Amino acid sequence: MTTPLVEMRDISIAFGGVHAVDHVSVDLFPGEVVGLLGHNGAGKSTLIKILSGAYRADSGEIRINGEKAEISNPRDARAYKIETIYQTLALADNLDAASNLFLGRELVTPFGMVDDDAMEAETRKIMARLNPNFRKFNVPVSALSGGQRQSVAIARAVYFDAKILIMDEPTAALGPHETQMVAELIQQLKAQGIGIFLISHDIHDVMKLCDRASVMKNGKLVGTVNVEDVTDDDLLGMIILGKPPAGTA
Amino acid sequence: MAEISQNPVQKRRGLIESLDIDMRLVGMIGALVLISLAFNLATGGAYLSPRNIFNLTIQTVSVAIMATGMVFVIVTRNIDLSVGALLAICSAMMAMTQARWLPGMLGLELGSPLIAPLTVVVGLVTGTLIGAMNGWLVGYQLIPAFIVTLGGFLIWRFAGWYLTSGQTIAPLDQTFLLFGGAEGTLGETWSWILGLALSLVALWAIWSARRSKLAHDFPVKPLGAELALAGMAVAAILGFVAILNAYAIPKGKLRRLFEAQGMELPEGYSAGHGLPYSVLILILVAVVMTVIARRTRLGRYIFATGGNPDAAELSGINTRLLTVKVFALMGFLCGLSAVVASARLQSHANDIGTLDELRVIAAAVIGGTALAGGSGTIYGAILGALIMQSLASGMGMVGVDSPLQNIVVGAVLVFAVWIDIQYRKRWGKT
Ligand SMILES: Nc1ncnc2c1ncn2[C@@H]1O[C@H](COP(=O)(O)OP(=O)(O)OP(=O)(O)O)[C@@H](O)[C@H]1O
Ligand SMILES: [Mg+2]
Numbered sequence: 001m002t003t004p005l006v007e008m009r010d011i012s013i014a015f016g017g018v019h020a021v022d023h024v025s026v027d028l029f030p031g032e033v034v035g036l037l038g039h040n041g042a043g044k045s046t047l048i049k050i051l052s053g054a055y056r057a058d059s060g061e062i063r064i065n066g067e068k069a070e071i072s073n074p075r076d077a078r079a080y081k082i083e084t085i086y087q088t089l090a091l092a093d094n095l096d097a098a099s100n101l102f103l104g105r106e107l108v109t110p111f112g113m114v115d116d117d118a119m120e121a122e123t124r125k126i127m128a129r130l131n132p133n134f135r136k137f138n139v140p141v142s143a144l145s146g147g148q149r150q151s152v153a154i155a156r157a158v159y160f161d162a163k164i165l166i167m168d169e170p171t172a173a174l175g176p177h178e179t180q181m182v183a184e185l186i187q188q189l190k191a192q193g194i195g196i197f198l199i200s201h202d203i204h205d206v207m208k209l210c211d212r213a214s215v216m217k218n219g220k221l222v223g224t225v226n227v228e229d230v231t232d233d234d235l236l237g238m239i240i241l242g243k244p245p246a247g248t249a
Numbered sequence: 250m251a252e253i254s255q256n257p258v259q260k261r262r263g264l265i266e267s268l269d270i271d272m273r274l275v276g277m278i279g280a281l282v283l284i285s286l287a288f289n290l291a292t293g294g295a296y297l298s299p300r301n302i303f304n305l306t307i308q309t310v311s312v313a314i315m316a317t318g319m320v321f322v323i324v325t326r327n328i329d330l331s332v333g334a335l336l337a338i339c340s341a342m343m344a345m346t347q348a349r350w351l352p353g354m355l356g357l358e359l360g361s362p363l364i365a366p367l368t369v370v371v372g373l374v375t376g377t378l379i380g381a382m383n384g385w386l387v388g389y390q391l392i393p394a395f396i397v398t399l400g401g402f403l404i405w406r407f408a409g410w411y412l413t414s415g416q417t418i419a420p421l422d423q424t425f426l427l428f429g430g431a432e433g434t435l436g437e438t439w440s441w442i443l444g445l446a447l448s449l450v451a452l453w454a455i456w457s458a459r460r461s462k463l464a465h466d467f468p469v470k471p472l473g474a475e476l477a478l479a480g481m482a483v484a485a486i487l488g489f490v491a492i493l494n495a496y497a498i499p500k501g502k503l504r505r506l507f508e509a510q511g512m513e514l515p516e517g518y519s520a521g522h523g524l525p526y527s528v529l530i531l532i533l534v535a536v537v538m539t540v541i542a543r544r545t546r547l548g549r550y551i552f553a554t555g556g557n558p559d560a561a562e563l564s565g566i567n568t569r570l571l572t573v574k575v576f577a578l579m580g581f582l583c584g585l586s587a588v589v590a591s592a593r594l595q596s597h598a599n600d601i602g603t604l605d606e607l608r609v610i611a612a613a614v615i616g617g618t619a620l621a622g623g624s625g626t627i628y629g630a631i632l633g634a635l636i637m638q639s640l641a642s643g644m645g646m647v648g649v650d651s652p653l654q655n656i657v658v659g660a661v662l663v664f665a666v667w668i669d670i671q672y673r674k675r676w677g678k679t
Contacts, residue, residue: 054563075565090563094556094623095549103553104564106546113544117461140556 003066005030005195006164011050011060020046022219023060028164028195033186035206035227036199037239038216044199045087047216048166051197052084053077064164078104083162085170087199089153093142097134098123100141101156126155130185131178146173154182158189165189168199183209203232217242273617273672277632281639288643296643299496303522305635305642306493307430310527311336311590312605313634316612317538318582320630321575323613324555326622327387327394329576331401332583333605334409335379339587341409343372344418344597347425365424373584379405380580381573388572402606410599419596429592433526437494440523444490447532448483455479493528494521527589531631534582539627551575555622611658612637615665637661 006028013021021043028034036044049055051062053074062069064080071077077084091100098119107115107122120137127134131151141149150173157165167186171179186196186209200206206213207227215222215238223244225234234245288296295301315332322329347368351357357364379401386397427433435443455475462469469475497519498506504514542548554561554568562568586605591597614620615636616629637658644654 052563073565074563078565084563086563088559090557090560092553092556092560092623095553099549099553100560103549103561104566106549108546113540114546114549117465117467120467121465 002029004028004063005032005065006051006197007063007066008047008051009061009063011047011057011062013046013050013055013058019219021050021057024216024219024221025060026197026214026221026224028197030195031190031193032212033190033196033198033210034224035210035213036197036216037201037203037206037213037235038222039239042216043219044216045168048084048168048197048199049086051077051164052082052086052166075104078160081161081163082166083157083160083164084166085150085153085157085168087168087172089149091141091149091153094140096120096140097127097137097144097152097155100152101126101159103156105160122159123155126159127151130155130158130181147175147178150174151178154185158185163194165194165196166199167196169201170198171200171202171205203235206235207232215239273626273629273669274632276668276672277616277629277636281632281636284636284639284643288639288646291647292643296646299492301642301646302492303431303496303525305638306528307525307593308642309635309638310430310525310531311586311593311602312608312612312638313531313631314534314582314586314589315579315605315609316616316630316634317534317627318579319609319613320538320616320618320625320627321542321551322394322579323610323618323620324551324622324625325572325575326555326558327572327575328610328620329383329394329398329579330606330610331383331398331405332579332586332609333602333607334402334405335376335580335583336587336590336602336605337599338379338405338409338412339372339376339584340591340597340601341412341418341599342375343368343425343587343591344421345412346371347422348418348420360423362424364422365427368422368425369428369588372587373581376580376582376584376587377577378580380583381577383580384573384576387576388569406599406603413597413599415599417596417598421591421595421597425588426592426595428526428530428588429595430525430527430589431522432592434493434522435524435526435529437521437523440490440494440521443524443529444487447486451482451486452479455482490524493525494523496522498522527593530585530589534585535627535631542627547571547574552623555624557623608634608637611662615662617669619669633665636665 004027007025008027009025011021011024012019024043024047026034026036026047036048038044046055050057051071053071053076056072062071069076069080071080071082092103095103098116101123102119107118109115124137127137131148134148134151136144136148141152144152150170154167154170157167171182174182183205186198189196198206198210210227212224212226213230213235214224215235217239220242222238222242225238225244230245237243237245285297315336319329319332347364351361351364351367352359383394383397383401386392387394434440455478459469459475470478498521500514503518503520507514542551550561550566550568550571553564554566554571558568561571587602590601594601612633613625613630614633616626616631616633618625618630640658640661641654644657649657
């Protein structure tokens with residue numbers, strides 16, 4: 001068996017008295033899409049924010065390619081080629097699409113000056129692939145629609161050759177056509193050997209796009225299943241009842 | 250009917266957008282022109298005389314320098330109430346350095362060429378260190394900037410008072426006084442040379458921006474509009490130099506200058522002041538701060554942090570360290586302002602820079618810096634400082650007493666922000 005790309009082992013974090021994530025273990029293999037499911041407040045976003053460096057776990061360890069990884073801030077995560085589409089999108093509203101896409105990794109001229117034109121050109125290229133209707137390159141992203149903003153966040157995550165991609169409800173604001181394009185994008189990235197954590201409330205999407213699904217409830221892991229082995233109703237049961245379906249490991 | 254009356258508006262908006270004209274800049278220059286013309290009329294032409302414009306300019310420098318730093322502070326959703334007090338402590342440190350410590354303790358002779366540079370370094374370092382400490386308290390200790398700098402407002406001026414035992418310190422070093430304004434100017438020839446050089450830089454900036462856009466196949470302004478803009482920039486620069494050159498150095502002072510060289514003033518000789526060194530410093534600050542804001546990572550991170558601190562943090566930006574940098578830069582600029590202000594007043598008194606924190610914040614805000622963070626411009630803050638100084642000195646000239654002056658400036662501040670809010674609503678720009 002190949003080594004997993006990511007292993008999160010026995011991860012816990014509490015905010016005040018709330019055990020947002022409670023001894024959870026999940027893993028991810030190259031070229032695999034793992035769905036993370038659970039009710040609102042189950043701890044999905046918190047779990048992946050530990051992987052993306054936004055939070056530090058109180059206990060537990062993260063292994064990348066079989067080796068223990070110290071991820072104490074978002075820069076460390078980027079160094080491990082982990083890219084994240086946050087549920088809140090994490091865009092600076094006052095900046096334009098290109099500035100957001102390259103935030104923290106600006107293209108610079110030979111004199112070290114920020115090269116806005118080069119960044120805009122790159123942004124135009126990638127947006128043409130993700131959302132061909134996107135035109136608003138020279139306005140602050142506060143002037144974009146919810147779906148357009150989401151496209152910018154997706155573009156930022158896929159532009160920098162991620163090995164590990166975290167998508168926290170990436171299509172929540174997208175129209176049917178754009179959602180379809182993201183589904184195709186996921187297939188492409190998967191084929192390139194990228195591992196993807198996909199958080200979604202759409203069981204149908206998870207069944208279609210994911211290889212495995214992990215379900216959380218109240219900060220605890222209910223179980224992880226191969227989607228081939230289960231039905232939509234099994235997953236729904238796990239989310240609501242918090243019990244793995246009978247007959248699966 | 251509705252459509253007919255709407256069309257011209259839409260068309261005009263389309264044209265203005267295609268020319269990419271900054272309406273806020275136009276508005277502020279318009280306000281400045283209006284103020285100048287009104288006072289000029291009221292004073293029978295004295296207001297727009299080269300002499301008054303010269304004085305107005307050198308009076309604006311100190312607040313304008315600090316206002317550029319305040320833009321970054323406010324853009325990152327902070328405030329600095331301590332800049333006037335910081336200016337005072339920097340001024341006190343420099344006064345003690347040049348008038349007491351260097352001559353007394355190190356035995357440097359009065360008039361030694363080392364005194365002025367060492368003094369300036371002491372002022373800049375003092376400002377930068379105190380600023381960095383403010384930034385550390387805000388960024389790492391998470392004390393609100395309002396509180397940290399309110400404390401600084403009370404602390405630093407009075408720390409300066411202890412340093413100088415409450416005395417006014419004068420005279421200051423002769424070379425140091427050159428930074429004050431009227432005492433140190435470039436003279437006509439060098440002012441022209443500098444004006445031409447600045448014009449070339451402006452033309453090059455406009456041209457290279459256009460070339461880069463064309464290279465990427467991005468839309469550019471019509472060539473005619475671009476040329477008109479370039480023409481206006483050059484005209485403004487050279488016109489400004491011409492006015493400052495037209496302000497003649499008084500005969501008595503010329504005679505003293507010649508006598509200092511052991512020569513006699515030739516019959517009929519005259520010379521203009523030209524660009525003061527203090528204004529040169531402001532121009533340099535304006536250019537550097539604008540480049541930082543628009544073309545460096547530091548500037549990009551400052552604006553990103555102001556727009557969404559969480560997003561900035563998640564993008565790997567160290568927003569705490571950034572806060573330290575922004576306040577340190579603010580402190581550095583306070584030190585620089587202290588050089589100009591104390592040299593202009595030719596002494597250090599404990600009340601130097603009193604109320605400057607409010608003038609500086611007002612300048613930045615009149616210049617379109619939003620207190621909510623994330624937006625503001627360097628040129629706006631400088632124009633804001635100029636508008637306020639123009640009002641104050643114009644009212645002084647027409648004999649408005651100082652209580653009413655304060656009332657007017659206060660009303661203008663509120664009005665300017667109201668206009669800015671209307672502008673944002675209408676044009677949807679930030
Ligand atoms: N920064 C925080 N401070 C305090 N509590 C937090 C914080 N972040 C999350 N929590 C709590 O942790 C729990 C898990 O939140 P999380 O955002 O991970 O849920 P989620 O599964 O992503 O839910 P959703 O489907 O609504 O996005 C919630 O009870 C939430 O209130
Ligand atoms: Mg969530």
